[in-house]
Amino acid sequence: MPKTTIHHPLAQQPAPPETLTRLLAATGVTINGHAPWDIQVYEESVYRDVLTKGTLGLGQAFIEGRWDCKRLDEFFHRVMRADIDEKMGGMAKLTLLGEVIRHSLFNLQAPHRAYQVAQQHYDIGNDVFEAMLDSSMSYSCGYWQHASTLEEAQFNKLDMICRKLDLQPGDRVLEIGCGWGGLARHMAKHYGVQVVGITVSVEQQTVAKERCAELPVDIQLKDYRDLHGQFDKIVSVGMFEHVGQKNYAIYFATAHRLLKDNGLFLLHTIGNHKTALHTDAWIDRHIFPNGKVPSASEITQAIEQKFLIEDWHNFGPDYDRTLMAWWDKFNRAWPELQFKYDESFYRMWKYYLMCCAGYFRARQGQLWQLVLSKRQSNRVYRSMRPLPVS
Structure with a gap:
């Protein structure tokens, strides 16, 4: 990202x-107050930007x-609880209206735009993600019910997905949005x-191929709309938001x-508490261009007459804990990363992880895992959760 001048605070x-x-007033946040969650404003221009640009100006x-x-x-x-x-956004009416119009009139996720999010976010540098994530490089919510570390939470999530899909030796599995290959490697x-994984990120494809080199895993640089073939199971983790x-x-x-x-499809996605006409302007500009978090009603309407819902599991609070674990790792790695990335990147990444937490x-925000099947299926699906540790 381009260099940004860091402004120095005024004396008063x-x-x-x-x-x-x-x-x-209703949030318990005081501007220039003394509580840890109070914001300290150093320049008067902040107020103008918030009033005219909303969250985009704030960020x-x-x-x-x-x-x-x-x-x-x-x-x-x-702030978000209230x-x-x-x-x-209501105060910054012109900015909000512009976002609504943009999302309403244009297909921001059309095939020719599919690779933009990879170029802006996923391809920024594997070193950032290697420093922040666990050893499987899982860039999605961990499952913390029986975990005390990020490593355990991500392993448990990967394994829970496999068991929900009832994976059997010899199954041919499609992973839509395979990231750096952590789940593909775990499944194989x-x-x-056998796994076919697709991604729109060149960097992710390179790493995933290396990590899965000795396994029956095929990692392809491809948009989901270009896929062909038949699969016993399909899984998509953290991709539906794009x-x-x-x-x-x-x-x-x-x-x-x-x-x-007779197959099963597991969809793992962030969900919004209500249907929104647009995504947050700051997140769209700086982190995930053209993204859109779905609501429950948007998903159910989209799958009607295509899939039946066998299971719907919400563990949204686990994403808060996952994001804070990522921040802790990123912050501790910053002394090494700062030689490649500037202070504006550090502040952008902090803002991103903290606002998501x-x-x-x-x-x-919610975190949903849906298990879907076709109406033609003759299998009897039993919803499962990890058993308590004895």
Whole structure:
């Protein structure tokens, strides 16, 4: 990303406008207060940017060092719990309207745009992700019920997926959005299946191929709409957020076409507490371009007459814990990473992880795993969860 000038604070912090003070009153957040979740505003321009650009202005001002907060995760938790982020968007009507129009009129996830998110986010540098993630390089929510470390939580998540899919030796499995190959490797190594994994990231494909070199795993650089063949099982982890509402029909139609009649499809996705007409402007600009988090009703409408829901598992609070574990690892690795990335990148990455943690802590964000089957299936599916540790 381009270099950003980090602004230095003024000698005296500017007083906030009454509009923002009144808006934050219900959250327990005080501008220039003394609590760890209170924000410290160093430049008056912050207020103008928040009032005119909403969350986009707030996030950009943080990257530039014009405001700060000791417990950024708790700031976001309190703001989102009271839905202040949505009210901020209401004040910045022109910015919000522009986002709504953009998402409504254009297919932001059309095939020619499919690789943009990889180029901007997933291909920034494997060193960042290697430092932040566990050894499997799982860039999705861990399952913490019987885990005390990130490594355990991600292993348990991968294994739970395999058991929910009832993987059997010799199964041919399609993974839509295979990341750096962690799940593909786990499925092939521990369950004896053959895996075809697809990604739109050149960097991910390179690493995944290396990690799965000795296993029956084929990693392809491909958009899901270009897939052909038949599979016993299909799994997609943390990719559906990049599909977009305009493409839900073709996404599920493609999965239906590729899945054998007696097969199972596991969809692992972030979910929003309500249907939204657009994604957060800051996240869209700086982290995941063209993304869209689905609501429950959007998913159920899209799968109607295509799939039956065998199981719907929500463990959204586990994403909060996962994100905080990622932040801890990234922050500890920063002394080495800082030779390649500047301070603006550090502040952007902190803002990204902390605002996402607040999103899940406030329960605006959910984490869903759905197990889907065709109506033609004659299997009897029994929902499963990991048994308590004895």
